[in-house]
Amino acid sequence: MARTYDLSSLRILIVDDSEYMRRIVSMFLRSMGVRQVVAMGGVDEAVQEVCRRPPDLVVTDWLMRPKDGLTLVNCLRGDEDPEISHLPIIVLPGFTDIDRICSARDAGVHDVLAKPVSAATLYQRIVAIIEQPRPFLRTDSYFGPERALGGAAAAAPLPVADDDAAEELLDI
């Protein structure tokens, strides 16, 4: 039987320019027992919020306007405060093509879950971040969680688009 976690003390920041998606992801997280869910519609306000009070985890869309998820990740990973630069980040992009998923991953995020994503999968990925906290690697071209022994360029399991799980789970 899978281990359970009381997530009620976590504070999670959602960033998505779609108000409706913010509501959906917020509902998912609250259903998991997370009590402090903060939702922001843009990168600038998200960065301000993070600086004001760093959350425990950031869940963000990728294709946003006027600034996108890459800009957000670069801002956070480039921050001088290690509490901010080492924040766990999960990206929920709308695309499923492997090149763009890899580019999101290479920006230094913890996980990329292509929509439609299930609540169950999102929970499992949060649990993975809890159970297997990863050290961060800084090279000339990368700063983010270490993916495998051998560093950033090493082969690592790619983030999975969750289409296969959609049949039995509830999807974004």
Add this chain to the structure above:
Amino acid sequence: MPVSSRDQRQNRGQITLPPRSLARKVRKGAGLDMAEILARVRQGIDEMRGDFEAEVSAALKDIERALGTLSQASELDQAQHLKQLYVRVHDLRGQAATFDYQLLTDIGSLLCAEMEKMGGRPDLVLLEAHVQGLKAVAVGRVTGDGGAVGRELKESLAALAVKRAAG
């Protein structure tokens, strides 16, 4: 912040440890199990379902408006308008499957893929066909993958895309 010398020695970059650990903030063995979480999510989705149908209706109006603007735009502006259309379809397809409108997600994905191939030169006939497909699914409240009709609709859109690409 702790820095490992292991990788520095190996010239692979610098390793640092996150200053905060999520594990310290959660209680293991407590909280909800997966069945409870999914039951709560189902309830949440049921509560949002009515809103979603209004959201689809608003999204389709936006999409049609964006398509209309695109069709009248100068060549210089077409790429920008195509991007706006893409963003709206992209949002809709990301949400629809949650509410059991898998076919909307599927057609939205086909449309996004076609728009990505178009670059700055939109094929209005192909765009219009996909948008009409989205409308048909929404108006008919076709849930799930739409069965045989859904397959036929997707196949006809795919065939049209091939034909248009062939010129």
